[in-house]
Amino acid sequence: MAAExxxxxxxxxxxxxxxxxxxxxxxxxxxxxxxxxxxxxQHFHYSYPKFHKMDNLCKLGWLAAEVLLQGFDKNYYHAEQxxxxxxxxNSSLDMDLRYQASMAGVPSPSLFVYTLPNIVAxxxxxxxxFKGENAFFVQPxxxxxxxxxxxxxxxxxxxxxxxICGWLDVLGAEYEAKLFLVEKVKKxxxxxxxxxNIK
Amino acid sequence: xxxxNPGSIPxxxxxxxxxxxxxxxxTAENMEALARGESAVVKHQHLDIxxxxxxxxxxxxxxxxIDKSYTGFESLLITSIADAIKNLKSGYLDxxxxxxxxxxxxxxxxxxxxxxxxxxxxxxALHTSAQLAADxxxxxxxxxxISNACISGVMAILAGMRLLQSGQYENAIVxxxxxxxxxxxxxxxxxxxxxxxxxxxxDKDRTGLNxxxxxxxxxxxxxxxxxxxxKVSSGAISNDANHISGPSRTGHELGFAIKKALLxxxxxxxDVGYISTHGTATNYNDExxxxxxxxxxxxxxxxxxxxxYYGHTLGAAGLIESIIAAQAIKQGIIFPxxxxxxxxxxxxxxxxxxxxxxxxxRALKTASGFGGCNAAMILxx
Numbered sequence: 305m306a307a308e309x310x311x312x313x314x315x316x317x318x319x320x321x322x323x324x325x326x327x328x329x330x331x332x333x334x335x336x337x338x339x340x341x342x343x344x345x346q347h348f349h350y351s352y353p354k355f356h357k358m359d360n361l362c363k364l365g366w367l368a369a370e371v372l373l374q375g376f377d378k379n380y381y382h383a384e385q386x387x388x389x390x391x392x393x394n395s396s397l398d399m400d401l402r403y404q405a406s407m408a409g410v411p412s413p414s415l416f417v418y419t420l421p422n423i424v425a426x427x428x429x430x431x432x433x434f435k436g437e438n439a440f441f442v443q444p445x446x447x448x449x450x451x452x453x454x455x456x457x458x459x460x461x462x463x464x465x466x467x468i469c470g471w472l473d474v475l476g477a478e479y480e481a482k483l484f485l486v487e488k489v490k491k492x493x494x495x496x497x498x499x500x501n502i503k
Numbered sequence: 504x505x506x507x508n509p510g511s512i513p514x515x516x517x518x519x520x521x522x523x524x525x526x527x528x529x530t531a532e533n534m535e536a537l538a539r540g541e542s543a544v545v546k547h548q549h550l551d552i553x554x555x556x557x558x559x560x561x562x563x564x565x566x567x568x569i570d571k572s573y574t575g576f577e578s579l580l581i582t583s584i585a586d587a588i589k590n591l592k593s594g595y596l597d598x599x600x601x602x603x604x605x606x607x608x609x610x611x612x613x614x615x616x617x618x619x620x621x622x623x624x625x626x627x628a629l630h631t632s633a634q635l636a637a638d639x640x641x642x643x644x645x646x647x648x649i650s651n652a653c654i655s656g657v658m659a660i661l662a663g664m665r666l667l668q669s670g671q672y673e674n675a676i677v678x679x680x681x682x683x684x685x686x687x688x689x690x691x692x693x694x695x696x697x698x699x700x701x702x703x704x705x706d707k708d709r710t711g712l713n714x715x716x717x718x719x720x721x722x723x724x725x726x727x728x729x730x731x732x733x734k735v736s737s738g739a740i741s742n743d744a745n746h747i748s749g750p751s752r753t754g755h756e757l758g759f760a761i762k763k764a765l766l767x768x769x770x771x772x773x774d775v776g777y778i779s780t781h782g783t784a785t786n787y788n789d790e791x792x793x794x795x796x797x798x799x800x801x802x803x804x805x806x807x808x809x810x811x812y813y814g815h816t817l818g819a820a821g822l823i824e825s826i827i828a829a830q831a832i833k834q835g836i837i838f839p840x841x842x843x844x845x846x847x848x849x850x851x852x853x854x855x856x857x858x859x860x861x862x863x864x865r866a867l868k869t870a871s872g873f874g875g876c877n878a879a880m881i882l883x884x
Contacts, residue, residue: 384741384759395609395629395650400686404614407689416690417748417873420607422651426874429744435756437740438876439658442629442648450647457665463739463763475624 306460310494311501313485315372317344317364324371325493337479341367357414358427359399361474365390365424366431368481369468373432376466376485385465387436388425389455392473395421395442424472436464446471446482448499455486455497470502513725515664516732517882520826521587523579523680523718524813525562529586530826537812537827537838538858544701544713544814552685553692558701560715560814561683573635576610579680579718580636587676587720588640592728601672602646603663604633605655605679606818612684636678644672652872653781654740655679656719656821657880661738663723673725680718681817688714694748696785704782704808704840705789705854707847712783715814719822721829733829736865736881737767743875750787750871754794757869757877761799764867768881772800775881776863777837779828781870782808783815784842788871793848795877801867807855811841821870821878828866829882835862 316323322330322344330347334340341363345355348370355366378386399418406415417423422440429438437458443450451469458464470483486497495501520530525543527533536543543560565575567582584602588594609629617623625631633646649659656679663675681687691697691714698711723735741760743751751757765771778801780792796802809824816823831837837859844856865883 383744384763387740387742393628393630394624397624397627400608400611400614401619403690404686407685411689411693413690413693413748416693419686419690420650420652420873422872422874422876423747426742426747426876429742429875430747433744435742435744435759438651438742438874439649439662439740440651442650443645444628444630444634453666453669453671454662457669 307488309456309459309486309488309497310490311484311497312487312491312494313372313376315368315481315483317368317481318479322371324374329371337474337477359418360479361396361398361472362418362424362427364474364479364481365472366427368472368483369428369432372468372483372485378432381465383433383435385436386434387458387464387467388428388434388438389451389467389469390425391441391443391447391451391471392421393442393444394473394475398474398476428468448502451502452497452499459486459488512668515667515723515725515735516727517721517735517829518724518728518732519587519590519722521583521720522823522826523583524823525560525716534830542701542812542841543715544811552683552688558698558713559683560713562716565682574610574613576680576682577632577635579682580604580632580678581639583680583718583720584636584640584676584678587722591722596640596642598643599673600642601644601666601675602633602637602642603649603659603675603677604629604636604646605649605659605822606681607650607652607655608681608687611686612682615685651876652874653817653820654870654872654876654878655818657825657868657870657878658740660721660735660825661880664735664738667723667725675723676720677723677822678718678720679819679822681716681819683714683716698784701842702784702810703842704784704810705793705848705852706843707845709784709789709847711785712810713814715816717813717816717819717823719819719826721822721826731833733832734883736883737764738878738880739763739767741877745875747875748873750791754791754798757792757795757871757879758798760877760879761795761867761869764879764881768883770865774865775801775804775867776861777828777831777866778804778806779824779866779868780806780808782810784810790848792869792871793850793852796852797850802852805837805853805855805859807838807840825868825880825882828868831863831866832882832884835860837861
């Protein structure tokens, strides 16, 4: 029943760097999260006006997914076969603190909606038309074994054929994106989707 | 498509449960309150969360006689789990047991009462509460936390079902809770989503939702404990990929999840005896859900929403409603959808207006939430 599963792409964003498949594509000089994410967005000449309305967690996830999916042709799949399994430690606390601070005035629905961690999955699904399973877990650390188990189940049972999975966390000045694209087809340079290969 | 394959994939049973709400501390007490038509949603004046009185479901006190080092949210988790465990015929709390916690905002109210420090960030984290609950009972494995908006509770049951089916664990304690704080209330107010009366899901006069506090636990096991234990047969999750705060206009994505759940359970629309909807009483949700029910060919099946009894209990909602759905199978009772009088959705569905005593062999539970997420799950005899 277990299907062969491959990592067909990776994207890491941390320490002012955007790395795709092990290759650094952009190094920023801004130390604030907002400014760094904006500079990366501008560097790649992306055009997605909604990006500017997002909180930092969504901006980070949106950017990481954009880089991750470069060259991915979703037309090989049904929208319902594409999904996300994401994880972090701080849920949406970065935005919760901002929303909390804003409550002294008139609370804004456009801020409140980002006080749910799974909204980043929603933004990625909207952008790339992923309509399959989406799950958001809050764990103290990146749990490679759990991620491999969860995504493995979805692909082995043909619930998904391709999945964006990994870690997306933002709190204050700290941020880290560590995303993997997992598919059943073996593409050039693809390695097996295993605990060892995502650690 | 992999269909349940007897012999290789174990059945997953709900072997014990608990609903902890302002109208009852056990599932039995909650069933009695529903049978009396009692609602936990009442007009409250609670200055800590709102300057004016509102219709909402709140506990009088969240401490439940547990050590004060636990927050109200954690007290809910622990009290609910403790009652569910008490109902187990034999204990299954060894290394084959996993704790799964579902919540949308957990301890967020600490932001309102404590100075913001790095320590507080850790104290607020959902995984901290989950670990505290796991340690309280001495569970051996690190807990899992699901925070997937308003589908969290249903998703947590499905995650438990899958972990048991994959053979990694034999038992899962699935608990969900949320506490209503000024933070949460103000957010829903900002969306102008709150009803000024007890909410009326699917009714033409509905004006929005009520919020509610609650907790619930189901204990899943591959070891049946009682002859009437209900099975978690299948489930599916989908995403609208449409809008982060507004549901799909067509309902096709929830409809897809329902169809997928039916297929995986090896049944058709004819086999479903009851649908427990999400039914928040907001126009967009109810309209989308009615469309999805039509899309899946289930428009004749008796449906209700329990939001008129409990309000929207967020991370607990999917669990509370799934337990009542399991009770519909066990006891053959479908409760009326409180607040419903006249059809208010463009594709009419069969909303229960009085208690229906009938045989329910299979029930469908649905849920939808911000971020465009949808869940559907089949419970069966």
